[in-house]
Amino acid sequence: xxxxxxxxxxxxxxxxxxxxxxxxxxxxxxxxxxxxxxxxxxxxxxxxxxxxxxxxxxxxxxxxxxxxxxxxxxxxxxxxxxxxxxxxxxxxxxxxxxxxxxxxxxxxxxxxxxxxxxxxxxxxxxxxxxxxxxxxxxxxxxxxxxxxxxxxxxxxx
Amino acid sequence: xxxxxxxxxxxxxxxxxxxxxxxxxxxxxxxxxxxxxxxxxxxxxxxxxxxxxxxxxxxxxxxxxxxxxxxxxxxxxxxxxxxxxxxxxxxxxxxxxxxxxxxxxxxxxxxxxxxxxxxxxxxxxxxxxxxxxxxxxxxxxx
Numbered sequence: 001x002x003x004x005x006x007x008x009x010x011x012x013x014x015x016x017x018x019x020x021x022x023x024x025x026x027x028x029x030x031x032x033x034x035x036x037x038x039x040x041x042x043x044x045x046x047x048x049x050x051x052x053x054x055x056x057x058x059x060x061x062x063x064x065x066x067x068x069x070x071x072x073x074x075x076x077x078x079x080x081x082x083x084x085x086x087x088x089x090x091x092x093x094x095x096x097x098x099x100x101x102x103x104x105x106x107x108x109x110x111x112x113x114x115x116x117x118x119x120x121x122x123x124x125x126x127x128x129x130x131x132x133x134x135x136x137x138x139x140x141x142x143x144x145x146x147x148x149x150x151x152x153x154x155x156x157x
Numbered sequence: 158x159x160x161x162x163x164x165x166x167x168x169x170x171x172x173x174x175x176x177x178x179x180x181x182x183x184x185x186x187x188x189x190x191x192x193x194x195x196x197x198x199x200x201x202x203x204x205x206x207x208x209x210x211x212x213x214x215x216x217x218x219x220x221x222x223x224x225x226x227x228x229x230x231x232x233x234x235x236x237x238x239x240x241x242x243x244x245x246x247x248x249x250x251x252x253x254x255x256x257x258x259x260x261x262x263x264x265x266x267x268x269x270x271x272x273x274x275x276x277x278x279x280x281x282x283x284x285x286x287x288x289x290x291x292x293x294x295x296x297x298x299x
Contacts, residue, residue, distance in 0.1 A: 025199060025203075026203045050174055051174075051177040053175055053176075062239035063221060066216035066242060067211070098214045101246065102244050103241065103243035123244035
């Protein structure tokens with residue numbers, strides 16, 4: 001890893017965040033990609049056969065949906081901290097927040113196609129944070145899952 | 158009837174692509190109780206520094222196990238889907254150890270099955286995570 005010593009521009013911040021998340025083996029296994037426009041972050045879950053939970057109706061696995069939303073919460077929280085300059089991006093040992101609890105509502109069947117999710121940080125304290133996540137597939141306004149969770153923020157200097 | 162239902166439930170659970178991909182194995186499935194284990198896998202690491210598994214992988218194991226408990230319950234004659242699932246994380250699973258989840262479908266109505274589950278690693282006295290959820294009952298109004 002050759003992290004830029006002082007990431008200052010928005011592009012630098014995005015690059016560091018993407019590297020931080022895409023270096024996590026589980027994020028790579030799931031195939032989750034991070035897209036950032038301005039300060040708005042969207043996680044994308046490209047469809048793969050291995051994500052199927054019910055082969056008869058070809059629905060996404062409920063655990064895949066939960067995991068995708070949880071990854072989005074972690075990335076969204078970290079991005080929130082980056083945007084508020086609470087995170088030193090030159091620190092090489094950055095880690096993602098830890099989940100305390102996570103509750104997922106399954107609103108519609110997950111279809112065998114790409115999914116998208118965005119996180120909204122409702123409270124970000126020094127130690128604890130609360131996050132809501134919304135996920136959709138074809139239509140932004142037709143959510144197929146939503147979640148709320150509480151997180152322990154990584155130790156910061 | 159129960160033995161036949163257990164067999165069908167087992168067959169179905171073992172055909173789930175995502176669970177197969179994570180090498181989950183069904184250790185027990187009968188009358189609303191299921192035990193599913195998942196070996197440690199470097200692909201599922203969530204923290205590179207420590208090698209601890211990602212929470213999402215624990216969620217997948219929990220959801221699979223809860224679903225298995227529901228389809229093996231005598232009052233649910235068919236398949237199921239998750240309505241909601243809440244997971245509480247007590248501690249990090251020890252890297253290198255197999256995770257094992259026991260789920261119990263403790264109440265079934267015409268439309269909803271209620272399930273709770275506990276996940277442990279080799280130290281079975283200290284839970285790694287607990288889950289509670291509601292699942293659909295086949296034939297029930299959606």
